[in-house]
Amino acid sequence: MDLYKSISDKIKEIDIEKINDENKVKDFLKVFKNNLFFLNYTSNLRKDIVINEKKPSKLLPFVKVYSNKNIDYQQIRTSSSASDFVRVLLAYYISMTSSKNYPGFSVFDEPGQHSMDLTTLNNLIHLAKRQDKQFIFAISKDTKKDTNGTLNITSILDGIDVNDFNLIEIETQKCISRIS
Secondary structure, eight states, X not given: OHHHHHHHHHHHHHHHHHHHHHHHHHHHHHHHHHHHHHTTOOSSOGGXXXXXXXXXXTTOEEEEEEETTEEEEEEGGGGSOHHHHXXXXXXXXXXXXXXXXXXXXXXXXXXXXXXXXXXXXXXXXXXXXXXXXXXEEEOOOOHHHHHHTSSOHHHHTTTSOGXXXXXXXXXXXXXXXXXX
C-alpha cells in the first residue's frame, strides 16, 4: 500500500507541475503578444496568435489559419511579412526575459539590419527599458544616413531618459583592425 501511495503522490506532483507549466506558457503568450504589437506587428490578428505546445515546434509562435470551417495552425514566420517576422523574433527574445529562469541579460547584434523602421527600433529600446534586465544593443552608425536624419542613434533613443542607458560610441576607430 505504501508503494501505491508513493506512486500516487508522484503522479499528483507531475499534474501540479504540468499545470504550472501551462500557466507559464499562458503568461508568456500574453507578454509576447503585448510586445509583438508594441513593435507594430500587422501581419496577423492578436487573437489568432498562439504558442504551440506540441513537439517538434513546442513553445514557438503559430497562427490560426481558417479554411472553410476548419482551423489549422502554421508557423508565424510563414504567415508574416519579412519585416514582421523580424518583429516576431525581437518580441520573442524580449518576452523570454520575463521568465524566472532567464540569465538577466540579452545581446542584440544589429537589430536594425533588416531595414527596420525607426519607430520599431525605438519601441524595441522602450521594451528593453521596461524589463529589469540588462540589454546590449550593437547598432552601427551609417554616417550617410546620420546626416539626413533617416537613422541616427539620437533618433533611435528619442524619448528615453539619458539616465536609463549607457551609450558607448566608437567614432573613427574600428572595433576590428589590422595588426601591424
